Amino acid sequence: MKSVLILGSxxxxxxxxxxxxxxxxxxxxxxxxxxxxVQLLNNHPNGQFVYWNAEDEQRLHNLVKQxxxxxxxxxxKFHVMVAKVCLEHQKHMVTTSYVKPEMQNLYEEAxxxxxxxxxxxxxxxxxxxxxxxxxxxxxxxxxxxxxxxxSITGALPDxxxxxxxxxxxxxxxxxxxxxxxxxxxxxxxxxxxxxxxPKDLFQDIFEINFPDVGTMDVYPNRNSIDYIDIYRIxxxxxxxxxxxxxxxxxxxxxxxxxxxxxxxxxxxxTGKTYADFVKEMAGLKGADLKQAIADKLGISVNSDAIxxxxxxxLLDNKNMERGKDTAFEITSDLMIxxxxxxxxxxxxxxxxHVFLIKKKSGEKEVVKSRLLDxxxxxxxxxxxxxxxxxxxxAVDKILQGEIALAGVYRPVVKEIYEPVMKALEKMDIKxxxxxxxxxxxxIQK
Numbered sequence: 049m050k051s052v053l054i055l056g057s058x059x060x061x062x063x064x065x066x067x068x069x070x071x072x073x074x075x076x077x078x079x080x081x082x083x084x085x086v087q088l089l090n091n092h093p094n095g096q097f098v099y100w101n102a103e104d105e106q107r108l109h110n111l112v113k114q115x116x117x118x119x120x121x122x123x124x125k126f127h128v129m130v131a132k133v134c135l136e137h138q139k140h141m142v143t144t145s146y147v148k149p150e151m152q153n154l155y156e157e158a159x160x161x162x163x164x165x166x167x168x169x170x171x172x173x174x175x176x177x178x179x180x181x182x183x184x185x186x187x188x189x190x191x192x193x194x195x196x197x198x199s200i201t202g203a204l205p206d207x208x209x210x211x212x213x214x215x216x217x218x219x220x221x222x223x224x225x226x227x228x229x230x231x232x233x234x235x236x237x238x239x240x241x242x243x244x245x246p247k248d249l250f251q252d253i254f255e256i257n258f259p260d261v262g263t264m265d266v267y268p269n270r271n272s273i274d275y276i277d278i279y280r281i282x283x284x285x286x287x288x289x290x291x292x293x294x295x296x297x298x299x300x301x302x303x304x305x306x307x308x309x310x311x312x313x314x315x316x317x318t319g320k321t322y323a324d325f326v327k328e329m330a331g332l333k334g335a336d337l338k339q340a341i342a343d344k345l346g347i348s349v350n351s352d353a354i355x356x357x358x359x360x361x362l363l364d365n366k367n368m369e370r371g372k373d374t375a376f377e378i379t380s381d382l383m384i385x386x387x388x389x390x391x392x393x394x395x396x397x398x399x400x401h402v403f404l405i406k407k408k409s410g411e412k413e414v415v416k417s418r419l420l421d422x423x424x425x426x427x428x429x430x431x432x433x434x435x436x437x438x439x440x441x442a443v444d445k446i447l448q449g450e451i452a453l454a455g456v457y458r459p460v461v462k463e464i465y466e467p468v469m470k471a472l473e474k475m476d477i478k479x480x481x482x483x484x485x486x487x488x489x490x491i492q493k
Contacts, residue, residue: 049074049094050447053111055102055130056121057085059221060144060170063428063436064119064443069094071444078111102126105133113137117443120145127151131165138163140446142439144170147458155456164451168458169442171397171434172201175472176289177278177458178438178465179417179479180401184279185462187405187415193283195412196404198491199275200256200266201397202292203431206422207261209393212386213356215294219395219429222384226310226376228291229301233268236276236287237493244268250302254493258292258398260420265298266290278460288493292398296352303345303353304379306330309362311375318371322364322382326357329375337363360386395423397430399479404490414485421477434477441471 052068054061057079068075069092077085078100089095100107102122112118112133117140120130124145131154134141138161147167158165168174176199187194205217218225233244233252244252253267272289276282304310307330317325323337332340338358342349357363360382370378389395399419406412423430442459445451445467452463459465472478 050117051076051115052443052447053078053115053118054121055079055100055108055118055126057081057088058121059429060432060435061085061121062088063433064121064440065089065095067437067440068443073444073447076111076115105129108133109137112139115139117142117447119143119439119443124148127167128154134165135161135163140164140166142166142169142443142446144168144174144435144439146173147456152456159455162454164446164453165456166442166446166451166459166464167456169439169464169468170436171203171431171438172399174438174459175419175434175469175477175479176201176399176401177460178469179399179419180279181460181462181465182469182479183401183403183415183417183481184281187403188280191408193406194281194403195284195406196286196402196490197279197281197284198286198288198290198400198402198493200290200292200401201269201399202264203395203397204264204292204294205389206394206396207294209390210294213296213352213359214300214383214387215296217387217389217393217395218384219389219423219431222388223380226380226383229305230310231270233270233272235268235272235289236284239285241273247305250298250305253298254491256292256400256491258400258420259418261396261398264292264294264398266292267298278458280460286404286493288491292400296356299351300353300356303341303347303351303357306345307341307357309375309379314372314374316372317368317378319367320370321367322362322378325368325375325378326362389429392425394425395429395431397421397434402489402491404487412487413483414487414489416482416485416489417479419477419479437472437475437477438468441468445471 051074054077057077065088074094076096078098079085085097118134120127120143127143128150131141230246232246235242253265255263257263269289269291272287334340338349401417403415405415421430450467
């Protein structure tokens with residue numbers, strides 16, 4: 049029986065553990081959270097828990113060499129360390145995280161040792177790569193060109209379960225979601241590189257009407273320029289990777305950022321109320337705090353952003369009971385306290401690719417590819433399923449010899465994306481593809 053070592057037992061671990069156990073692998077979960085890991089293993093005879101702290105590299109050597117493949121579900125900062133241990137023992141590794149330069153630098157050693165270090169095999173990154181490359185390769189095989197490419201993904205609550213003015217609920221890594229609002233972004237638009245400063249991130253938005261969901265806002269996601277090479281489309285004129293959000297999230301986060309409410313510098317907030325906190329961080333004066341915010345931001349006092357700030361409790365004259373702390377921690381703690389998915393809520397993952405294609409004949413068409421997946425309130429969230437199952441399938445295909453590559457990879461080659469997507473479709477994680485659409489269906493940004 050082949051064996052898989054899974055490092056971590058966090059929010060996306062459940063589906064991969066269940067999938068691999070059903071495929072009759074021996075699965076060892078190494079984690080500091082015994083209760084969670086044992087729950088996920090569910091007394092399966094092929095499952096095993098071992099206590100392991102990510103700082104214990106020596107123990108990691110012993111664990112890796114005892115298994116055929118290692119899956120790292122740890123925070124991204126540990127992946128390179130895990131990869132180096134896997135290389136030493138000539139074992140394959142799978143992660144769902146982005147390839148960092150330090151990981152890419154291991155390519156030659158991985159090739160020489162016939163080891164596959166497969167990264168970015170989740171949902172975004174992951175399913176976005178695979179579904180995009182399936183179309184891009186079809187276009188190039190027919191000697192066509194990709195002129196425009198928009199790729200947009202969002203992990204969101206089902207609109208039916210949205211009951212707050214921000215239009216969002218957390219189903220994964222809450223602090224990560226909020227920290228992402230501090231990113232900058234770069235994309236290609238009609239041949240010109242566009243840089244978006246972090247302070248302007250939620251001002252560079254546009255709307256898309258997504259079938260069966262409705263109108264959502266889109267804002268740019270990190271560095272799209274790198275994907276010219278990753279997707280092998282040097283001919284592209286517009287390349288934009290974005291994030292979906294329900295209406296009012298972007299305007300609210302834009303306001304919160306302008307008020308300095310997610311800054312990470314430490315201050316002494318001893319004895320301060322939430323209203324004091326906002327006044328201090330934003331430099332506001334006057335008795336009418338809502339009006340002072342509206343004046344500073346140049347928005348209506350009845351705007352969605354101010355309604356959201358008030359709903360969060362940031363205008364309350366209630367003692368925060370904080371000492372030395374950061375604005376980010378205070379604001380994010382309020383959001384987490386009020387915006388977590390409830391027991392009967394369900395989340396969803398929405399993904400949309402829009403291509404403008406120039407055929408060999410010179411004729412142009414728009415191609416669309418979209419995914420809409422919902423979680424199960426009594427089972428796994430959509431985020432957990434769509435992140436973990438691509439990785440789980442890849443593990444299976446690697447161990448069965450159906451994916452036989454060596455080096456550092458993303459799932460942007462047919463040898464990976466074809467078998468993985470075929471298996472995902474059997475689990476009803478599938479893209480709806482539309483070809484031959486009129487040019488009016490392209491995104492007009």
